[in-house]
Amino acid sequence: MPDLSFTESEKVKIKKTTELYLLFKDLLIEAEELDDERKTQPQILLEVRNALEHLMRVLIMKFAPANEQSDGYFKQALDKFHGHVYRAGYDVLDWQAIVLRGKIISELRRFSHEAIEKVLPDYYPTIRPGIEQISIDIASIRAKKDVDGPADADFENFKKYADKVRALQSAYRTKILPSISPITDLHKRMRKDEIWKTYLPWILSGVLGVLTLVFGLT
Numbered sequence: 001m002p003d004l005s006f007t008e009s010e011k012v013k014i015k016k017t018t019e020l021y022l023l024f025k026d027l028l029i030e031a032e033e034l035d036d037e038r039k040t041q042p043q044i045l046l047e048v049r050n051a052l053e054h055l056m057r058v059l060i061m062k063f064a065p066a067n068e069q070s071d072g073y074f075k076q077a078l079d080k081f082h083g084h085v086y087r088a089g090y091d092v093l094d095w096q097a098i099v100l101r102g103k104i105i106s107e108l109r110r111f112s113h114e115a116i117e118k119v120l121p122d123y124y125p126t127i128r129p130g131i132e133q134i135s136i137d138i139a140s141i142r143a144k145k146d147v148d149g150p151a152d153a154d155f156e157n158f159k160k161y162a163d164k165v166r167a168l169q170s171a172y173r174t175k176i177l178p179s180i181s182p183i184t185d186l187h188k189r190m191r192k193d194e195i196w197k198t199y200l201p202w203i204l205s206g207v208l209g210v211l212t213l214v215f216g217l218t
Contacts, residue, residue: 006062013078013082016082017081019155020086027092027162027165030096031095034096034100034103044091047085047087047088048085048088051084051088054080054081055081061074061077089162094135094138096169097135097138097168098135100172103172108176108183110187111183115183115186118186120179120183123175127176130164130168131168134164134165134168138161
């Protein structure tokens with residue numbers, strides 16, 4: 001039976017890819033819970049399928065007779081396995097960021113900027129720009145074709161963006177949603193004040209006109 005052993009560099013790559021996959025799986029569950037339709041994006045499923053395909057190639061090559069094994073082919077398949085898991089992870093982060101952005105905008109679009117700023121003072125300077133920037137950053141990373149770099153660097157970079165997306169998710173759950181009710185109340189009060197400010201001069205003018213007419217006639 002062929003020897004199913006790996007070199008130290010191969011072990012590092014497989015270990016980091018496994019850690020990347022476990023984090024990806026947790027993020028995928030979180031994304032599915034956020035999405036109203038609970039449907040995984042097709043591109044993510046495609047990357048997972050491709051990752052599995054290359055993992056099988058790695059194992060097939062390891063089980064092949066010694067005279068049929070190719071170190072170059074094996075390394076390429078292992079790098080592709082890592083690369084597809086890596087891309088799937090960023091696809092999930094991008095999906096989460098898009099869903100969060102849509103939910104936050106949907107929740108707040110009916111309120112005035114002034115009402116939002118009074119209840120959520122860090123929304124415009126911090127939360128909203130954070131959502132926009134992370135979407136831009138992730139899209140830029142996903143657009144790069146070379147995702148087969150050092151496993152350590154990949155994983156640390158991915159964790160950094162995962163933390164950022166989770167911070168936005170936390171802001172949505174702990175800041176945005178609890179603020180909807182007080183923003184609604186403030187928005188209603190501000191609208192009433194605005195209506196009074198708009199129509200009060202007309203009302204006073206009308207009353208004054210009536211009084212002038214009445215007392216003028218008497």
